[in-house]
Amino acid sequence: ECVIKGSCKENEENENIIILGACLVGIIGVSLLVVYNCSGQFLTIRERRKARSRENAIQLARQQLRAHQGWKAAKQIARKHVTGVQDHLSRTFSRRRSFRQQTDLENSSHRVQEARLMGSTGPNERSDSIVFSAQNTSEISEAMPSVVMDISNDGEVVATNDKPAPKGKHRSTQTQIFKYAYGEIELEKARQEENKNMSFTGVLAKVKELQKEMTRPLLKVEFKNLTLSLGKRKLLRSVTGELQPGRVTAVMGPSGAGKTTFLNAVAGKVTGYQVTGSVLVNGAHGSIRSYKKIIGFVPQDDVVHGNLTVEENLWFSANCRLPARMSHRDRVLIVERVIESLDLQGVRNSVVGTVEKRGISGGQRKRVNVGIEMVMEPSLLILDEPTSGLDSSSSQLLLKALRHEALEGVNICAVVHQPSYTLYNMFDDLILLAKGGLIVYNGPIKTIEDYFSTLGIHVPDRVNPPDHYIDILEGIVKPESGIKAKHLPVHWMLYNGYEVPSDMKDDLKAMGEQSPDVDINRSMSGSTPHCLPAGVSNAFAQERNRLEHRLSKPGDLSSRRTPGILKQYKFFLGRVTKQRLREGRLLGVDFLILGLAGICLGTIAKLSDPTFGMPGYIYTIIAVSLLCKIAALRSFSLERLQYLRERESGMSTLAYFLARDTIDHFNTALKPIIYLSMFYYFNNPRSSIGSNYIILLSLVYCVTGIGYTFAICFNPGSAQLCSALIPVVLTLLSTQRTTPTFLKNMSYPKWALEGFIIANAKRYPGVWLITRCGLLFRSGFNIHNYQLCIVVLFMYGIFFRIVAFVAMVLLKKR
Numbered sequence: 001e002c003v004i005k006g007s008c009k010e011n012e013e014n015e016n017i018i019i020l021g022a023c024l025v026g027i028i029g030v031s032l033l034v035v036y037n038c039s040g041q042f043l044t045i046r047e048r049r050k051a052r053s054r055e056n057a058i059q060l061a062r063q064q065l066r067a068h069q070g071w072k073a074a075k076q077i078a079r080k081h082v083t084g085v086q087d088h089l090s091r092t093f094s095r096r097r098s099f100r101q102q103t104d105l106e107n108s109s110h111r112v113q114e115a116r117l118m119g120s121t122g123p124n125e126r127s128d129s130i131v132f133s134a135q136n137t138s139e140i141s142e143a144m145p146s147v148v149m150d151i152s153n154d155g156e157v158v159a160t161n162d163k164p165a166p167k168g169k170h171r172s173t174q175t176q177i178f179k180y181a182y183g184e185i186e187l188e189k190a191r192q193e194e195n196k197n198m199s200f201t202g203v204l205a206k207v208k209e210l211q212k213e214m215t216r217p218l219l220k221v222e223f224k225n226l227t228l229s230l231g232k233r234k235l236l237r238s239v240t241g242e243l244q245p246g247r248v249t250a251v252m253g254p255s256g257a258g259k260t261t262f263l264n265a266v267a268g269k270v271t272g273y274q275v276t277g278s279v280l281v282n283g284a285h286g287s288i289r290s291y292k293k294i295i296g297f298v299p300q301d302d303v304v305h306g307n308l309t310v311e312e313n314l315w316f317s318a319n320c321r322l323p324a325r326m327s328h329r330d331r332v333l334i335v336e337r338v339i340e341s342l343d344l345q346g347v348r349n350s351v352v353g354t355v356e357k358r359g360i361s362g363g364q365r366k367r368v369n370v371g372i373e374m375v376m377e378p379s380l381l382i383l384d385e386p387t388s389g390l391d392s393s394s395s396q397l398l399l400k401a402l403r404h405e406a407l408e409g410v411n412i413c414a415v416v417h418q419p420s421y422t423l424y425n426m427f428d429d430l431i432l433l434a435k436g437g438l439i440v441y442n443g444p445i446k447t448i449e450d451y452f453s454t455l456g457i458h459v460p461d462r463v464n465p466p467d468h469y470i471d472i473l474e475g476i477v478k479p480e481s482g483i484k485a486k487h488l489p490v491h492w493m494l495y496n497g498y499e500v501p502s503d504m505k506d507d508l509k510a511m512g513e514q515s516p517d518v519d520i521n522r523s524m525s526g527s528t529p530h531c532l533p534a535g536v537s538n539a540f541a542q543e544r545n546r547l548e549h550r551l552s553k554p555g556d557l558s559s560r561r562t563p564g565i566l567k568q569y570k571f572f573l574g575r576v577t578k579q580r581l582r583e584g585r586l587l588g589v590d591f592l593i594l595g596l597a598g599i600c601l602g603t604i605a606k607l608s609d610p611t612f613g614m615p616g617y618i619y620t621i622i623a624v625s626l627l628c629k630i631a632a633l634r635s636f637s638l639e640r641l642q643y644l645r646e647r648e649s650g651m652s653t654l655a656y657f658l659a660r661d662t663i664d665h666f667n668t669a670l671k672p673i674i675y676l677s678m679f680y681y682f683n684n685p686r687s688s689i690g691s692n693y694i695i696l697l698s699l700v701y702c703v704t705g706i707g708y709t710f711a712i713c714f715n716p717g718s719a720q721l722c723s724a725l726i727p728v729v730l731t732l733l734s735t736q737r738t739t740p741t742f743l744k745n746m747s748y749p750k751w752a753l754e755g756f757i758i759a760n761a762k763r764y765p766g767v768w769l770i771t772r773c774g775l776l777f778r779s780g781f782n783i784h785n786y787q788l789c790i791v792v793l794f795m796y797g798i799f800f801r802i803v804a805f806v807a808m809v810l811l812k813k814r
Contacts, residue, residue, distance in 0.1 A: 456481025598678030632707025
C-alpha cells in the first residue's frame with residue numbers, strides 16, 4: 001500500500017519513503033529540543049504561583065498580628081480609662097453623700113439642685129467614656145478596615161482579615177491555608193519574645209502549659225548492659241543509661257569510641273552484629289523497631305534527593321509519615337514551621353543538588369537532612385553529627401530548633417564533635433564515651449564537673465570542658481591526680497554501682513592497688529553466676545536472646561496510622577514525576593542516541609528479501625536491549641541510600657517500586673516510536689509499522705524488567721557489565737542452529753526475533769511461500785506464533801519485575 005502515491009514507481013518492490021522518514025526525523029528532533037530546554041519550566045511556573053500565594057499570606061498574617069496587638073493595646077487603654085472614670089465617680093458620690101448628711105436640715109431647693117447636678121454629671125462622664133472607646137474603635141477600623149474581630153477558644157480577641165465563611169463551605173484556598181500557618185508562626189514568635197522577659201517561675205509555668213498540650217507520645221529509652229560485638233571485636237561494652245523525653249542529650253567522645261554505633265544500637269539499626277543486653281522503651285521490653293513510625297533518625301551523610309527542591313523534600317516526608325487523618329492546613333503549618341526554624345526560607349524553592357549539579361550549600365543541605373525528620377513530628381529524634389560542617393551561628397540555630405522540639409516532649413540524642421562552649425551549654429545531658437565503647441559519664445551537663453572533680457580532674461581556666469575531657473581520653477592530657485584514662489569507665493561503674501565485666505578485672509585490680517578504698521570483691525560480685533562458668537552462661541544468654549528475637553515479631557506500637565499503600569503510591573508518583581521532568585535533558589539524550597542507532601542500523605542493514613530482514617532485526621534486538629537496560633539501571637541504582645532510609649522509617653516498598661515502574665512506562669511506550677521512526681523509514685521492511693511497534697514495545701518492557709533486577713541485585717559496575725554482555729550472548733545463542741531448543745526458548749531474543757520475522761514474512765505471499773516456509777523451518781519459527789511471542793515477552797517483563805521487587809524486600813546491602 002502506498003502512503004504517498006507519488007513515491008510509488010512502477011516495477012518497484014517497495015515504496016520510497018526516505019523523504020517521509022527525513023521529515024519525521026526533523027519533527028522528532030524539534031520535539032527533543034523542546035523537551036531538552038523546557039522540561040523544568042512547568043515546575044518553575046508552578047513554584048512561582050505558590051510563592052506569590054505564600055508572600056500574600058505572610059503579609060496578611062503580619063497585618064493580622066499587628067491588628068491583634070493594636071486591639072489588645074486599645075482594650076487595655078479603654079479598661080484603664082473606664083477604671084479611672086469608675087474611681088472618679090465613686091469618689092464624687094462618697095463626697096456628696098457626706099455633704100448630704102451634713103446639710104440634712106437645709107432648704108429642699110438646694111437638694112433639688114444637687115440632685116440635678118448629680119444627674120448631669122454621671123451621664124456626661126459615661127458618655128465621654130463611650131465616645132472615647134468609639135473613637136479608638138474607629139481609629140483601629142480606619143487603620144485596618146477589613147479586620148474582623150473574633151473570639152478564640154482561649155477567650156482572647158483574635159483579628160482576622162477575612163469575612164466569616166458561610167455555613168456549609170469548608171474549602172480553603174491555598175492563600176488562606178498559608179495565612180493560617182503563618183498566623184500561627186507569627187503568634188509563636190510573639191510569645192517567644194514575651195517569654196524572654198519572663199521570670200524563671202513564669203517560664204516553668206509556660207513549660208507546664210506546653211506539656212499539657214502535647215499530642216505526641218512520650219518515649220523514654222533505657223539501655224542496660226548493652227554490648228555489641230562483631231566476631232571477637234567488641235564495639236560497645238556494658239553500656240547502661242537512659243534517654244529522657246523532653247531533654248537534649250549530646251554523645252561525645254574521641255574518634256573510634258563507637259558513638260555512631262551506639263546510636264544505631266539504640267535505634268535498632270544494627271544488622272549482622274551480636275547484640276546482648278536490653279533496650280527498654282517506657283520501661284517495657286520489646287523491639288524498638290515497633291516504634292519506627294515515631295522515631296526519626298538523621299544519618300551522618302546527607303541522604304536527600306538532589307533533584308528535588310528543599311520544600312519538596314520536606315513535603316514528601318510529611319505526607320508519607322504524618323498521621324493520615326491530619327488536615328492539610330496542619331501539615332502546612334508543620335512544614336512551614338520547620339522551614340522557618342531552620343532558616344530555609346531563602347532556598348526553599350532551590351534544588352538541593354548532586355555531585356554533578358551544584359545546588360544549595362553544604363550547611364543548608366545538612367539542615368534539610370535534619371528537617372526531613374523534624375516534619376514527621378517524632379517522639380524520639382536521633383541525630384548523627386548534625387553540626388558537622390556547620391558554622392557556629394548555623395549550629396546554634398539548629399540547636400535552638402531542637403530545643404523547641406524538646407519543649408514538646410521529644411527525646412533528642414545527637415552525636416556532636418568539638419562543640420563550642422555556647423553550644424555545649426545548650427544541651428541538657430551528656431553521654432561521654434571512651435575508646436572501646438565504654439561509658440565514662442552519663443548525666444546532666446551541670447554536674448559533670450562536680451563528678452570529675454571527685455576524681456581529681458579539674459578543667460583549667462579558659463578551656464572548653466568537652467575538649468579537656470576528650471584530650472584526657474585520647475591520652476593527650478594527663479590528669480594531675482595521676483588517674484589513668486583507661487580506668488575512667490571502671491570508676492563510673494563503681495560510682496553508680498554497676499557490675500564490672502569480667503574481662504575488666506585487671507583494670508579493677510590495678511585500681512585497687514592504686515586506691516585501697518576500692519572494694520574489688522563487691523565490684524566483681526554478680527558479674528558472673530557461681531553455678532555456671534562464664535562461657536556457658538554467655539552462650540545460654542546469647543541463645544535465649546536469639547530465640548526471643550526470632551519468636552517476637554515487632555508489631556506497630558507507635559499508635560500512629562500513616563497513609564496506606566495507595567496514598568503513598570500517589571505521593572511517590574508525584575515525586576518521581578517531578579524528578580523525571582527535571583531529568584528531561586538526560587531523557588532527551590537517551591532518545592537522541594536511540595534515534596541515531598535507528599538511522600545507522602536502518603541504513604547499514606538493508607532489507608534482503610530471501611532473509612526477510614533478519615540481520616537488521618538481530619541488530620535491533622541487541623541495540624534496543626543494551627540502551628534500554630542501561631537506562632533502566634538509573635531507576636533504582638542511583639537512589640539506593642534514599643530508599644534504605646525511607647524503608648527504615650516505615651514507608652511502603654511496594655508503593656515505591658510501583659511508582660517508579662509506572663513513570664517508566666512513559667519511556668517504554670515512547671522509545672519504540674523514536675527508534676522505529678528512524679529504522680523503519682531507512683530500512684523500509686514490508687511489515688507494517690504497527691506490528692513492528694507491538695513487538696518492540698513488548699521487547700522494551702521485557703528488558704526494562706531485567707534492568708530493574710540487575711540494578712537491585714548487583715553493584716552499579718557489575719549491573720552495567722551484565723546489561724552490555726547478556727543481550728549479545730543471548731542473541732547469539734538464539735540464532736545458532738546448534739543451540740538446544742530449551743535454551744532458545746529460555747532466551748527472550750528468540751521470541752522477539754521470531755515476532756519480527758513472522759510479521760515481515762506474512763507480507764510475502766504467492767511465489768515467496770517456498771522461501772518463507774524454508775526460512776521459518778530452518779529457524780524453528782511458526783507463522784502462527786505472533787501473539788504467543790508478544791505474550792511471552794510481556795510475561796518475561798512481569799516475571800523479572802516480581803524478582804526485582806522480592807530482591808528489593810529481601811536484600812539489604814551494607
